[in-house]
Amino acid sequence: MSLIRRHWLSVVAILVSFVVFVIPFIFIVLTAMKDKRQSALLDFSWPEKFQLWENIVDVITTRNWQLLTAFINSTILTVASVTLLVVFAAMVGFVLQRRRTRWNGLINFLILAGLMIPPAIVPTIWLLQAMGLFAKLHGLILIEVAYHLPFSILLYRAFIATIPKDLDEAAIIDGARPLDVFFRIIMPLLWPVTVTNIVVQSVTIFNDFTNPLYYLPGRGNETVQLTLYNFQSQFNTSYHLLFTNILLITIPPLIVFLFFNRQIVAGVTAGAVKG
Amino acid sequence: MTAKFTRTARVAVGIMAFTALSGSALAEDVFMTMLVSNNPSNVATAEAAVAAYMKANPNVTIEIETRPGGGEGDNIVKTRLATGVMNDVFQYNGGSLFQAINPQQNLLPLTDEPFMADIQESFKSVVTAGGEVFGIPNGPAMGGGILYNIPIYEELGLEVPKSWDEFMANNEKIKAAGKDAVIQTYGDTWTSQLFVLGDYFNVSAAEPDFAERYTAGEAKFADSPAAAKGFERLQEVFEGDYMNEDFGAAKFPEGVRKIAQGEGAHYPMLTFAIGAIKDTYPEHVDDVGFFAQPGDSTDSNGLTVWMPDATYIPKSTSNPEEAKKFVAFLASVEACKIRNEAVGATGPYLVKGCFPPSDVPPVVSDMLPYFEEEGRNGPALEFLSPVKGPALEQITVEVGSGIRNAADAAALYDQDVRKQAMQLGLPGWK
Structure with missing residues (x-):
């Protein structure tokens, strides 16, 4: 009796997370195994005919091995954008938090404006064209950095507020130059919030659909999310291939999570205690 | 003075010769892209037609790019036309949606092209704006x-x-x-x-x-x-x-x-x-x-x-002549046959001389x-x-x-x- 009273909440939590996370994933896996006909029913059933391997081969070889190109593009895009984001956001957050000037108000306003005002597509494309960055991967990397920078800066600034200023002062007295203070003293202390940043932003950027769709046109420029449109159209959708594709592009982030699981959890909780 | 002049002249001649060479090289090797909607039978038809055209014209390379249909597709087409980066050949709806992409400003008129004589009038009427015809039918009615x-x-x-x-x-x-x-x-x-x-x-x-x-x-x-x-x-x-x-x-x-x-x-x-x-x-x-x-x-x-979707050429293309040749091929009887083989017939064609195969559903x-x-x-x-x-x-x-x-x-x-x-x-x- 007391066992039930003590544990019922955990059981409910496990059940809820099972329904919310595991069942949809099982549905994806099952549908990815089916043939076209059974998958068109879109029901939760056991595949009559297993053809997961055929589906995988189909998906990868579609449109001249497009998925492989897409994986390379998406990896470059995610790694490069997140690296730049982390470095720049930490720098901005540090300076903004430590140095009080009369510009702070304006800078804060600009950061919030970046969060609140939706960017317009056509003028952005004109700007990119003028700079010769349109339909180039590094152009899109800059776009992703620009769109996601404000949120990262807010995370960093809040965290830096918890690091005592005495640390910087001690380092300066010991003869550290400004860049040393930042990269050798502050940056390592920011690890918890950096992990949060990396996780949140790489998931967003890896899953980004609309920005690559508009800013990175052209064959050979696809990112993984755009390959979904190979199997889904307005009037005719191949659900078995669509779900196989979803499965394939869900796996890399999943592996990353399994690998870094401990660090991510440690990072997030450390941030929570300090913050 | 003269020495300097001859040197400049030589450089100029050299540059001119170089550009002339690369110019002719460009004319020989043509590279074009085509934007098609991602409907599977449509992609299959486009791939078969492009393959046949490239076989007949070995100097031409055409890449197919797909786009989603519906509202997302409308946005892509409009964005690309507005920013001048539309592919050399693209497919889009006729009728009221066609009027909305500002054809007279964005598209290349095809009214006087010889292949237009074979297109049925009923189709031309849905891709006409300001007295000019801009598209050819992409598939049957x-x-x-x-x-x-x-x-x-x-x-x-x-x-x-x-x-x-x-x-x-x-x-x-x-x-x-x-x-x-x-x-x-x-x-x-x-x-x-x-x-x-x-x-x-x-x-x-x-x-x-x-x-x-x-x-x-x-x-x-x-x-x-x-x-x-x-x-x-x-x-x-x-x-x-x-x-x-x-x-x-x-x-x-x-x-x-x-x-x-x-x-x-x-x-x-x-x-x-x-x-x-x-x-x-x-x-x-x-x-x-x-x-x-x-x-x-x-x-x-x-x-x-x-009416089916139409195939258009944007004004922004760098290769209008080659694009027209390709569109002429798409409007030919041969292209209908390729379509019949690739995906079968789904209705009567709008190009004269094109017929669905005898064993239609x-x-x-x-x-x-x-x-x-x-x-x-x-x-x-x-x-x-x-x-x-x-x-x-x-x-x-x-x-x-x-x-x-x-x-x-x-x-x-x-x-x-x-x-x-x-x-x-x-x-x-x-």
Whole structure:
């Protein structure tokens, strides 16, 4: 009796997370195994005919091995954008938090404006064209950095507020130059919030659909999310291939999570205690 | 002085020779891109046509890029045209959507090209703006009407209806036999419009000048008894309780499954659905037939026709001559044959000399008689008038679900249309 009273909440939590996370994933896996006909029913059933391997081969070889190109593009895009984001956001957050000037108000306003005002597509494309960055991967990397920078800066600034200023002062007295203070003293202390940043932003950027769709046109420029449109159209959708594709592009982030699981959890909780 | 001059001259000559060389090299090796919508049969056709063209012209390389359909596709096409990065050749809708991409400013006119002589006038009219023709048909015409399940018709001994009363009588018998008489799939709202849009042949039979007066703002759905019938028919089908139980949630793929496997007897739809049936339920292709939406009398039975997407060349292309040559190929009889081989025929072609193969599925062969006789087919309203309200599909879902009555819906649609007409700046609307 007391066992039930003590544990019922955990059981409910496990059940809820099972329904919310595991069942949809099982549905994806099952549908990815089916043939076209059974998958068109879109029901939760056991595949009559297993053809997961055929589906995988189909998906990868579609449109001249497009998925492989897409994986390379998406990896470059995610790694490069997140690296730049982390470095720049930490720098901005540090300076903004430590140095009080009369510009702070304006800078804060600009950061919030970046969060609140939706960017317009056509003028952005004109700007990119003028700079010769349109339909180039590094152009899109800059776009992703620009769109996601404000949120990262807010995370960093809040965290830096918890690091005592005495640390910087001690380092300066010991003869550290400004860049040393930042990269050798502050940056390592920011690890918890950096992990949060990396996780949140790489998931967003890896899953980004609309920005690559508009800013990175052209064959050979696809990112993984755009390959979904190979199997889904307005009037005719191949659900078995669509779900196989979803499965394939869900796996890399999943592996990353399994690998870094401990660090991510440690990072997030450390941030929570300090913050 | 002279020495310096000769050196400059030499450099200049060198540069000129270099550019001349690279210029001729460019003329020999042509690289173009083509933007197609991502419908599987459409991609297959485009790939087959491009492969054949590149084989015949080894110096030309064409890459195919796909884009989504629907609203996302509209955005991509408009964004690319506005920023001047549109592919050398691209596909997009004709009719009212074509008018919305500002053809005179963005597209290359093809009016005087020799291949235009072989394109049917009815198609040219939907890709014409300001007296210039801009596109060629991408595939065959489609019919809007009712798909029916042949085994159910045979089992119950039914005849293909020629009038609305016969259609409703059939529905009653099918319902009495315990089957779903009419399949509706409001999970995809666009599928709900067919009873209204597919009725346009009957509207034009009763009021031949409806489209003109409608564009001018004189004719209204609510005032015209013939035009309001489309909404009334939808209401009658709901009131007769002929629809499948899950009509509110079912989607287009489920409608295709139901009609192919005989879970329902009628599915109001465009004939392109045969492509989806062929893809997913190949053994049921011969079980699905087609008839035009019947009108009031058996005497004036005819088909409402939808035009296919068109293929256009944007003004921004760097290779207009080569792009035109490729488009000429796409408009040739050879391209139809390639299409027949790649995906089969889904309807009658709009290029002279192009015919579907003899072994077409029943949906297509049922459609051909409407094209053989004069006056048994006519284009849908959206190809005759630029005015089409954006909320029609929501309104028809309401009528089809019994939430709103037909008269009310017709009046509401007239208001919806008014906004669109005023945006287009048509005279006579205020």
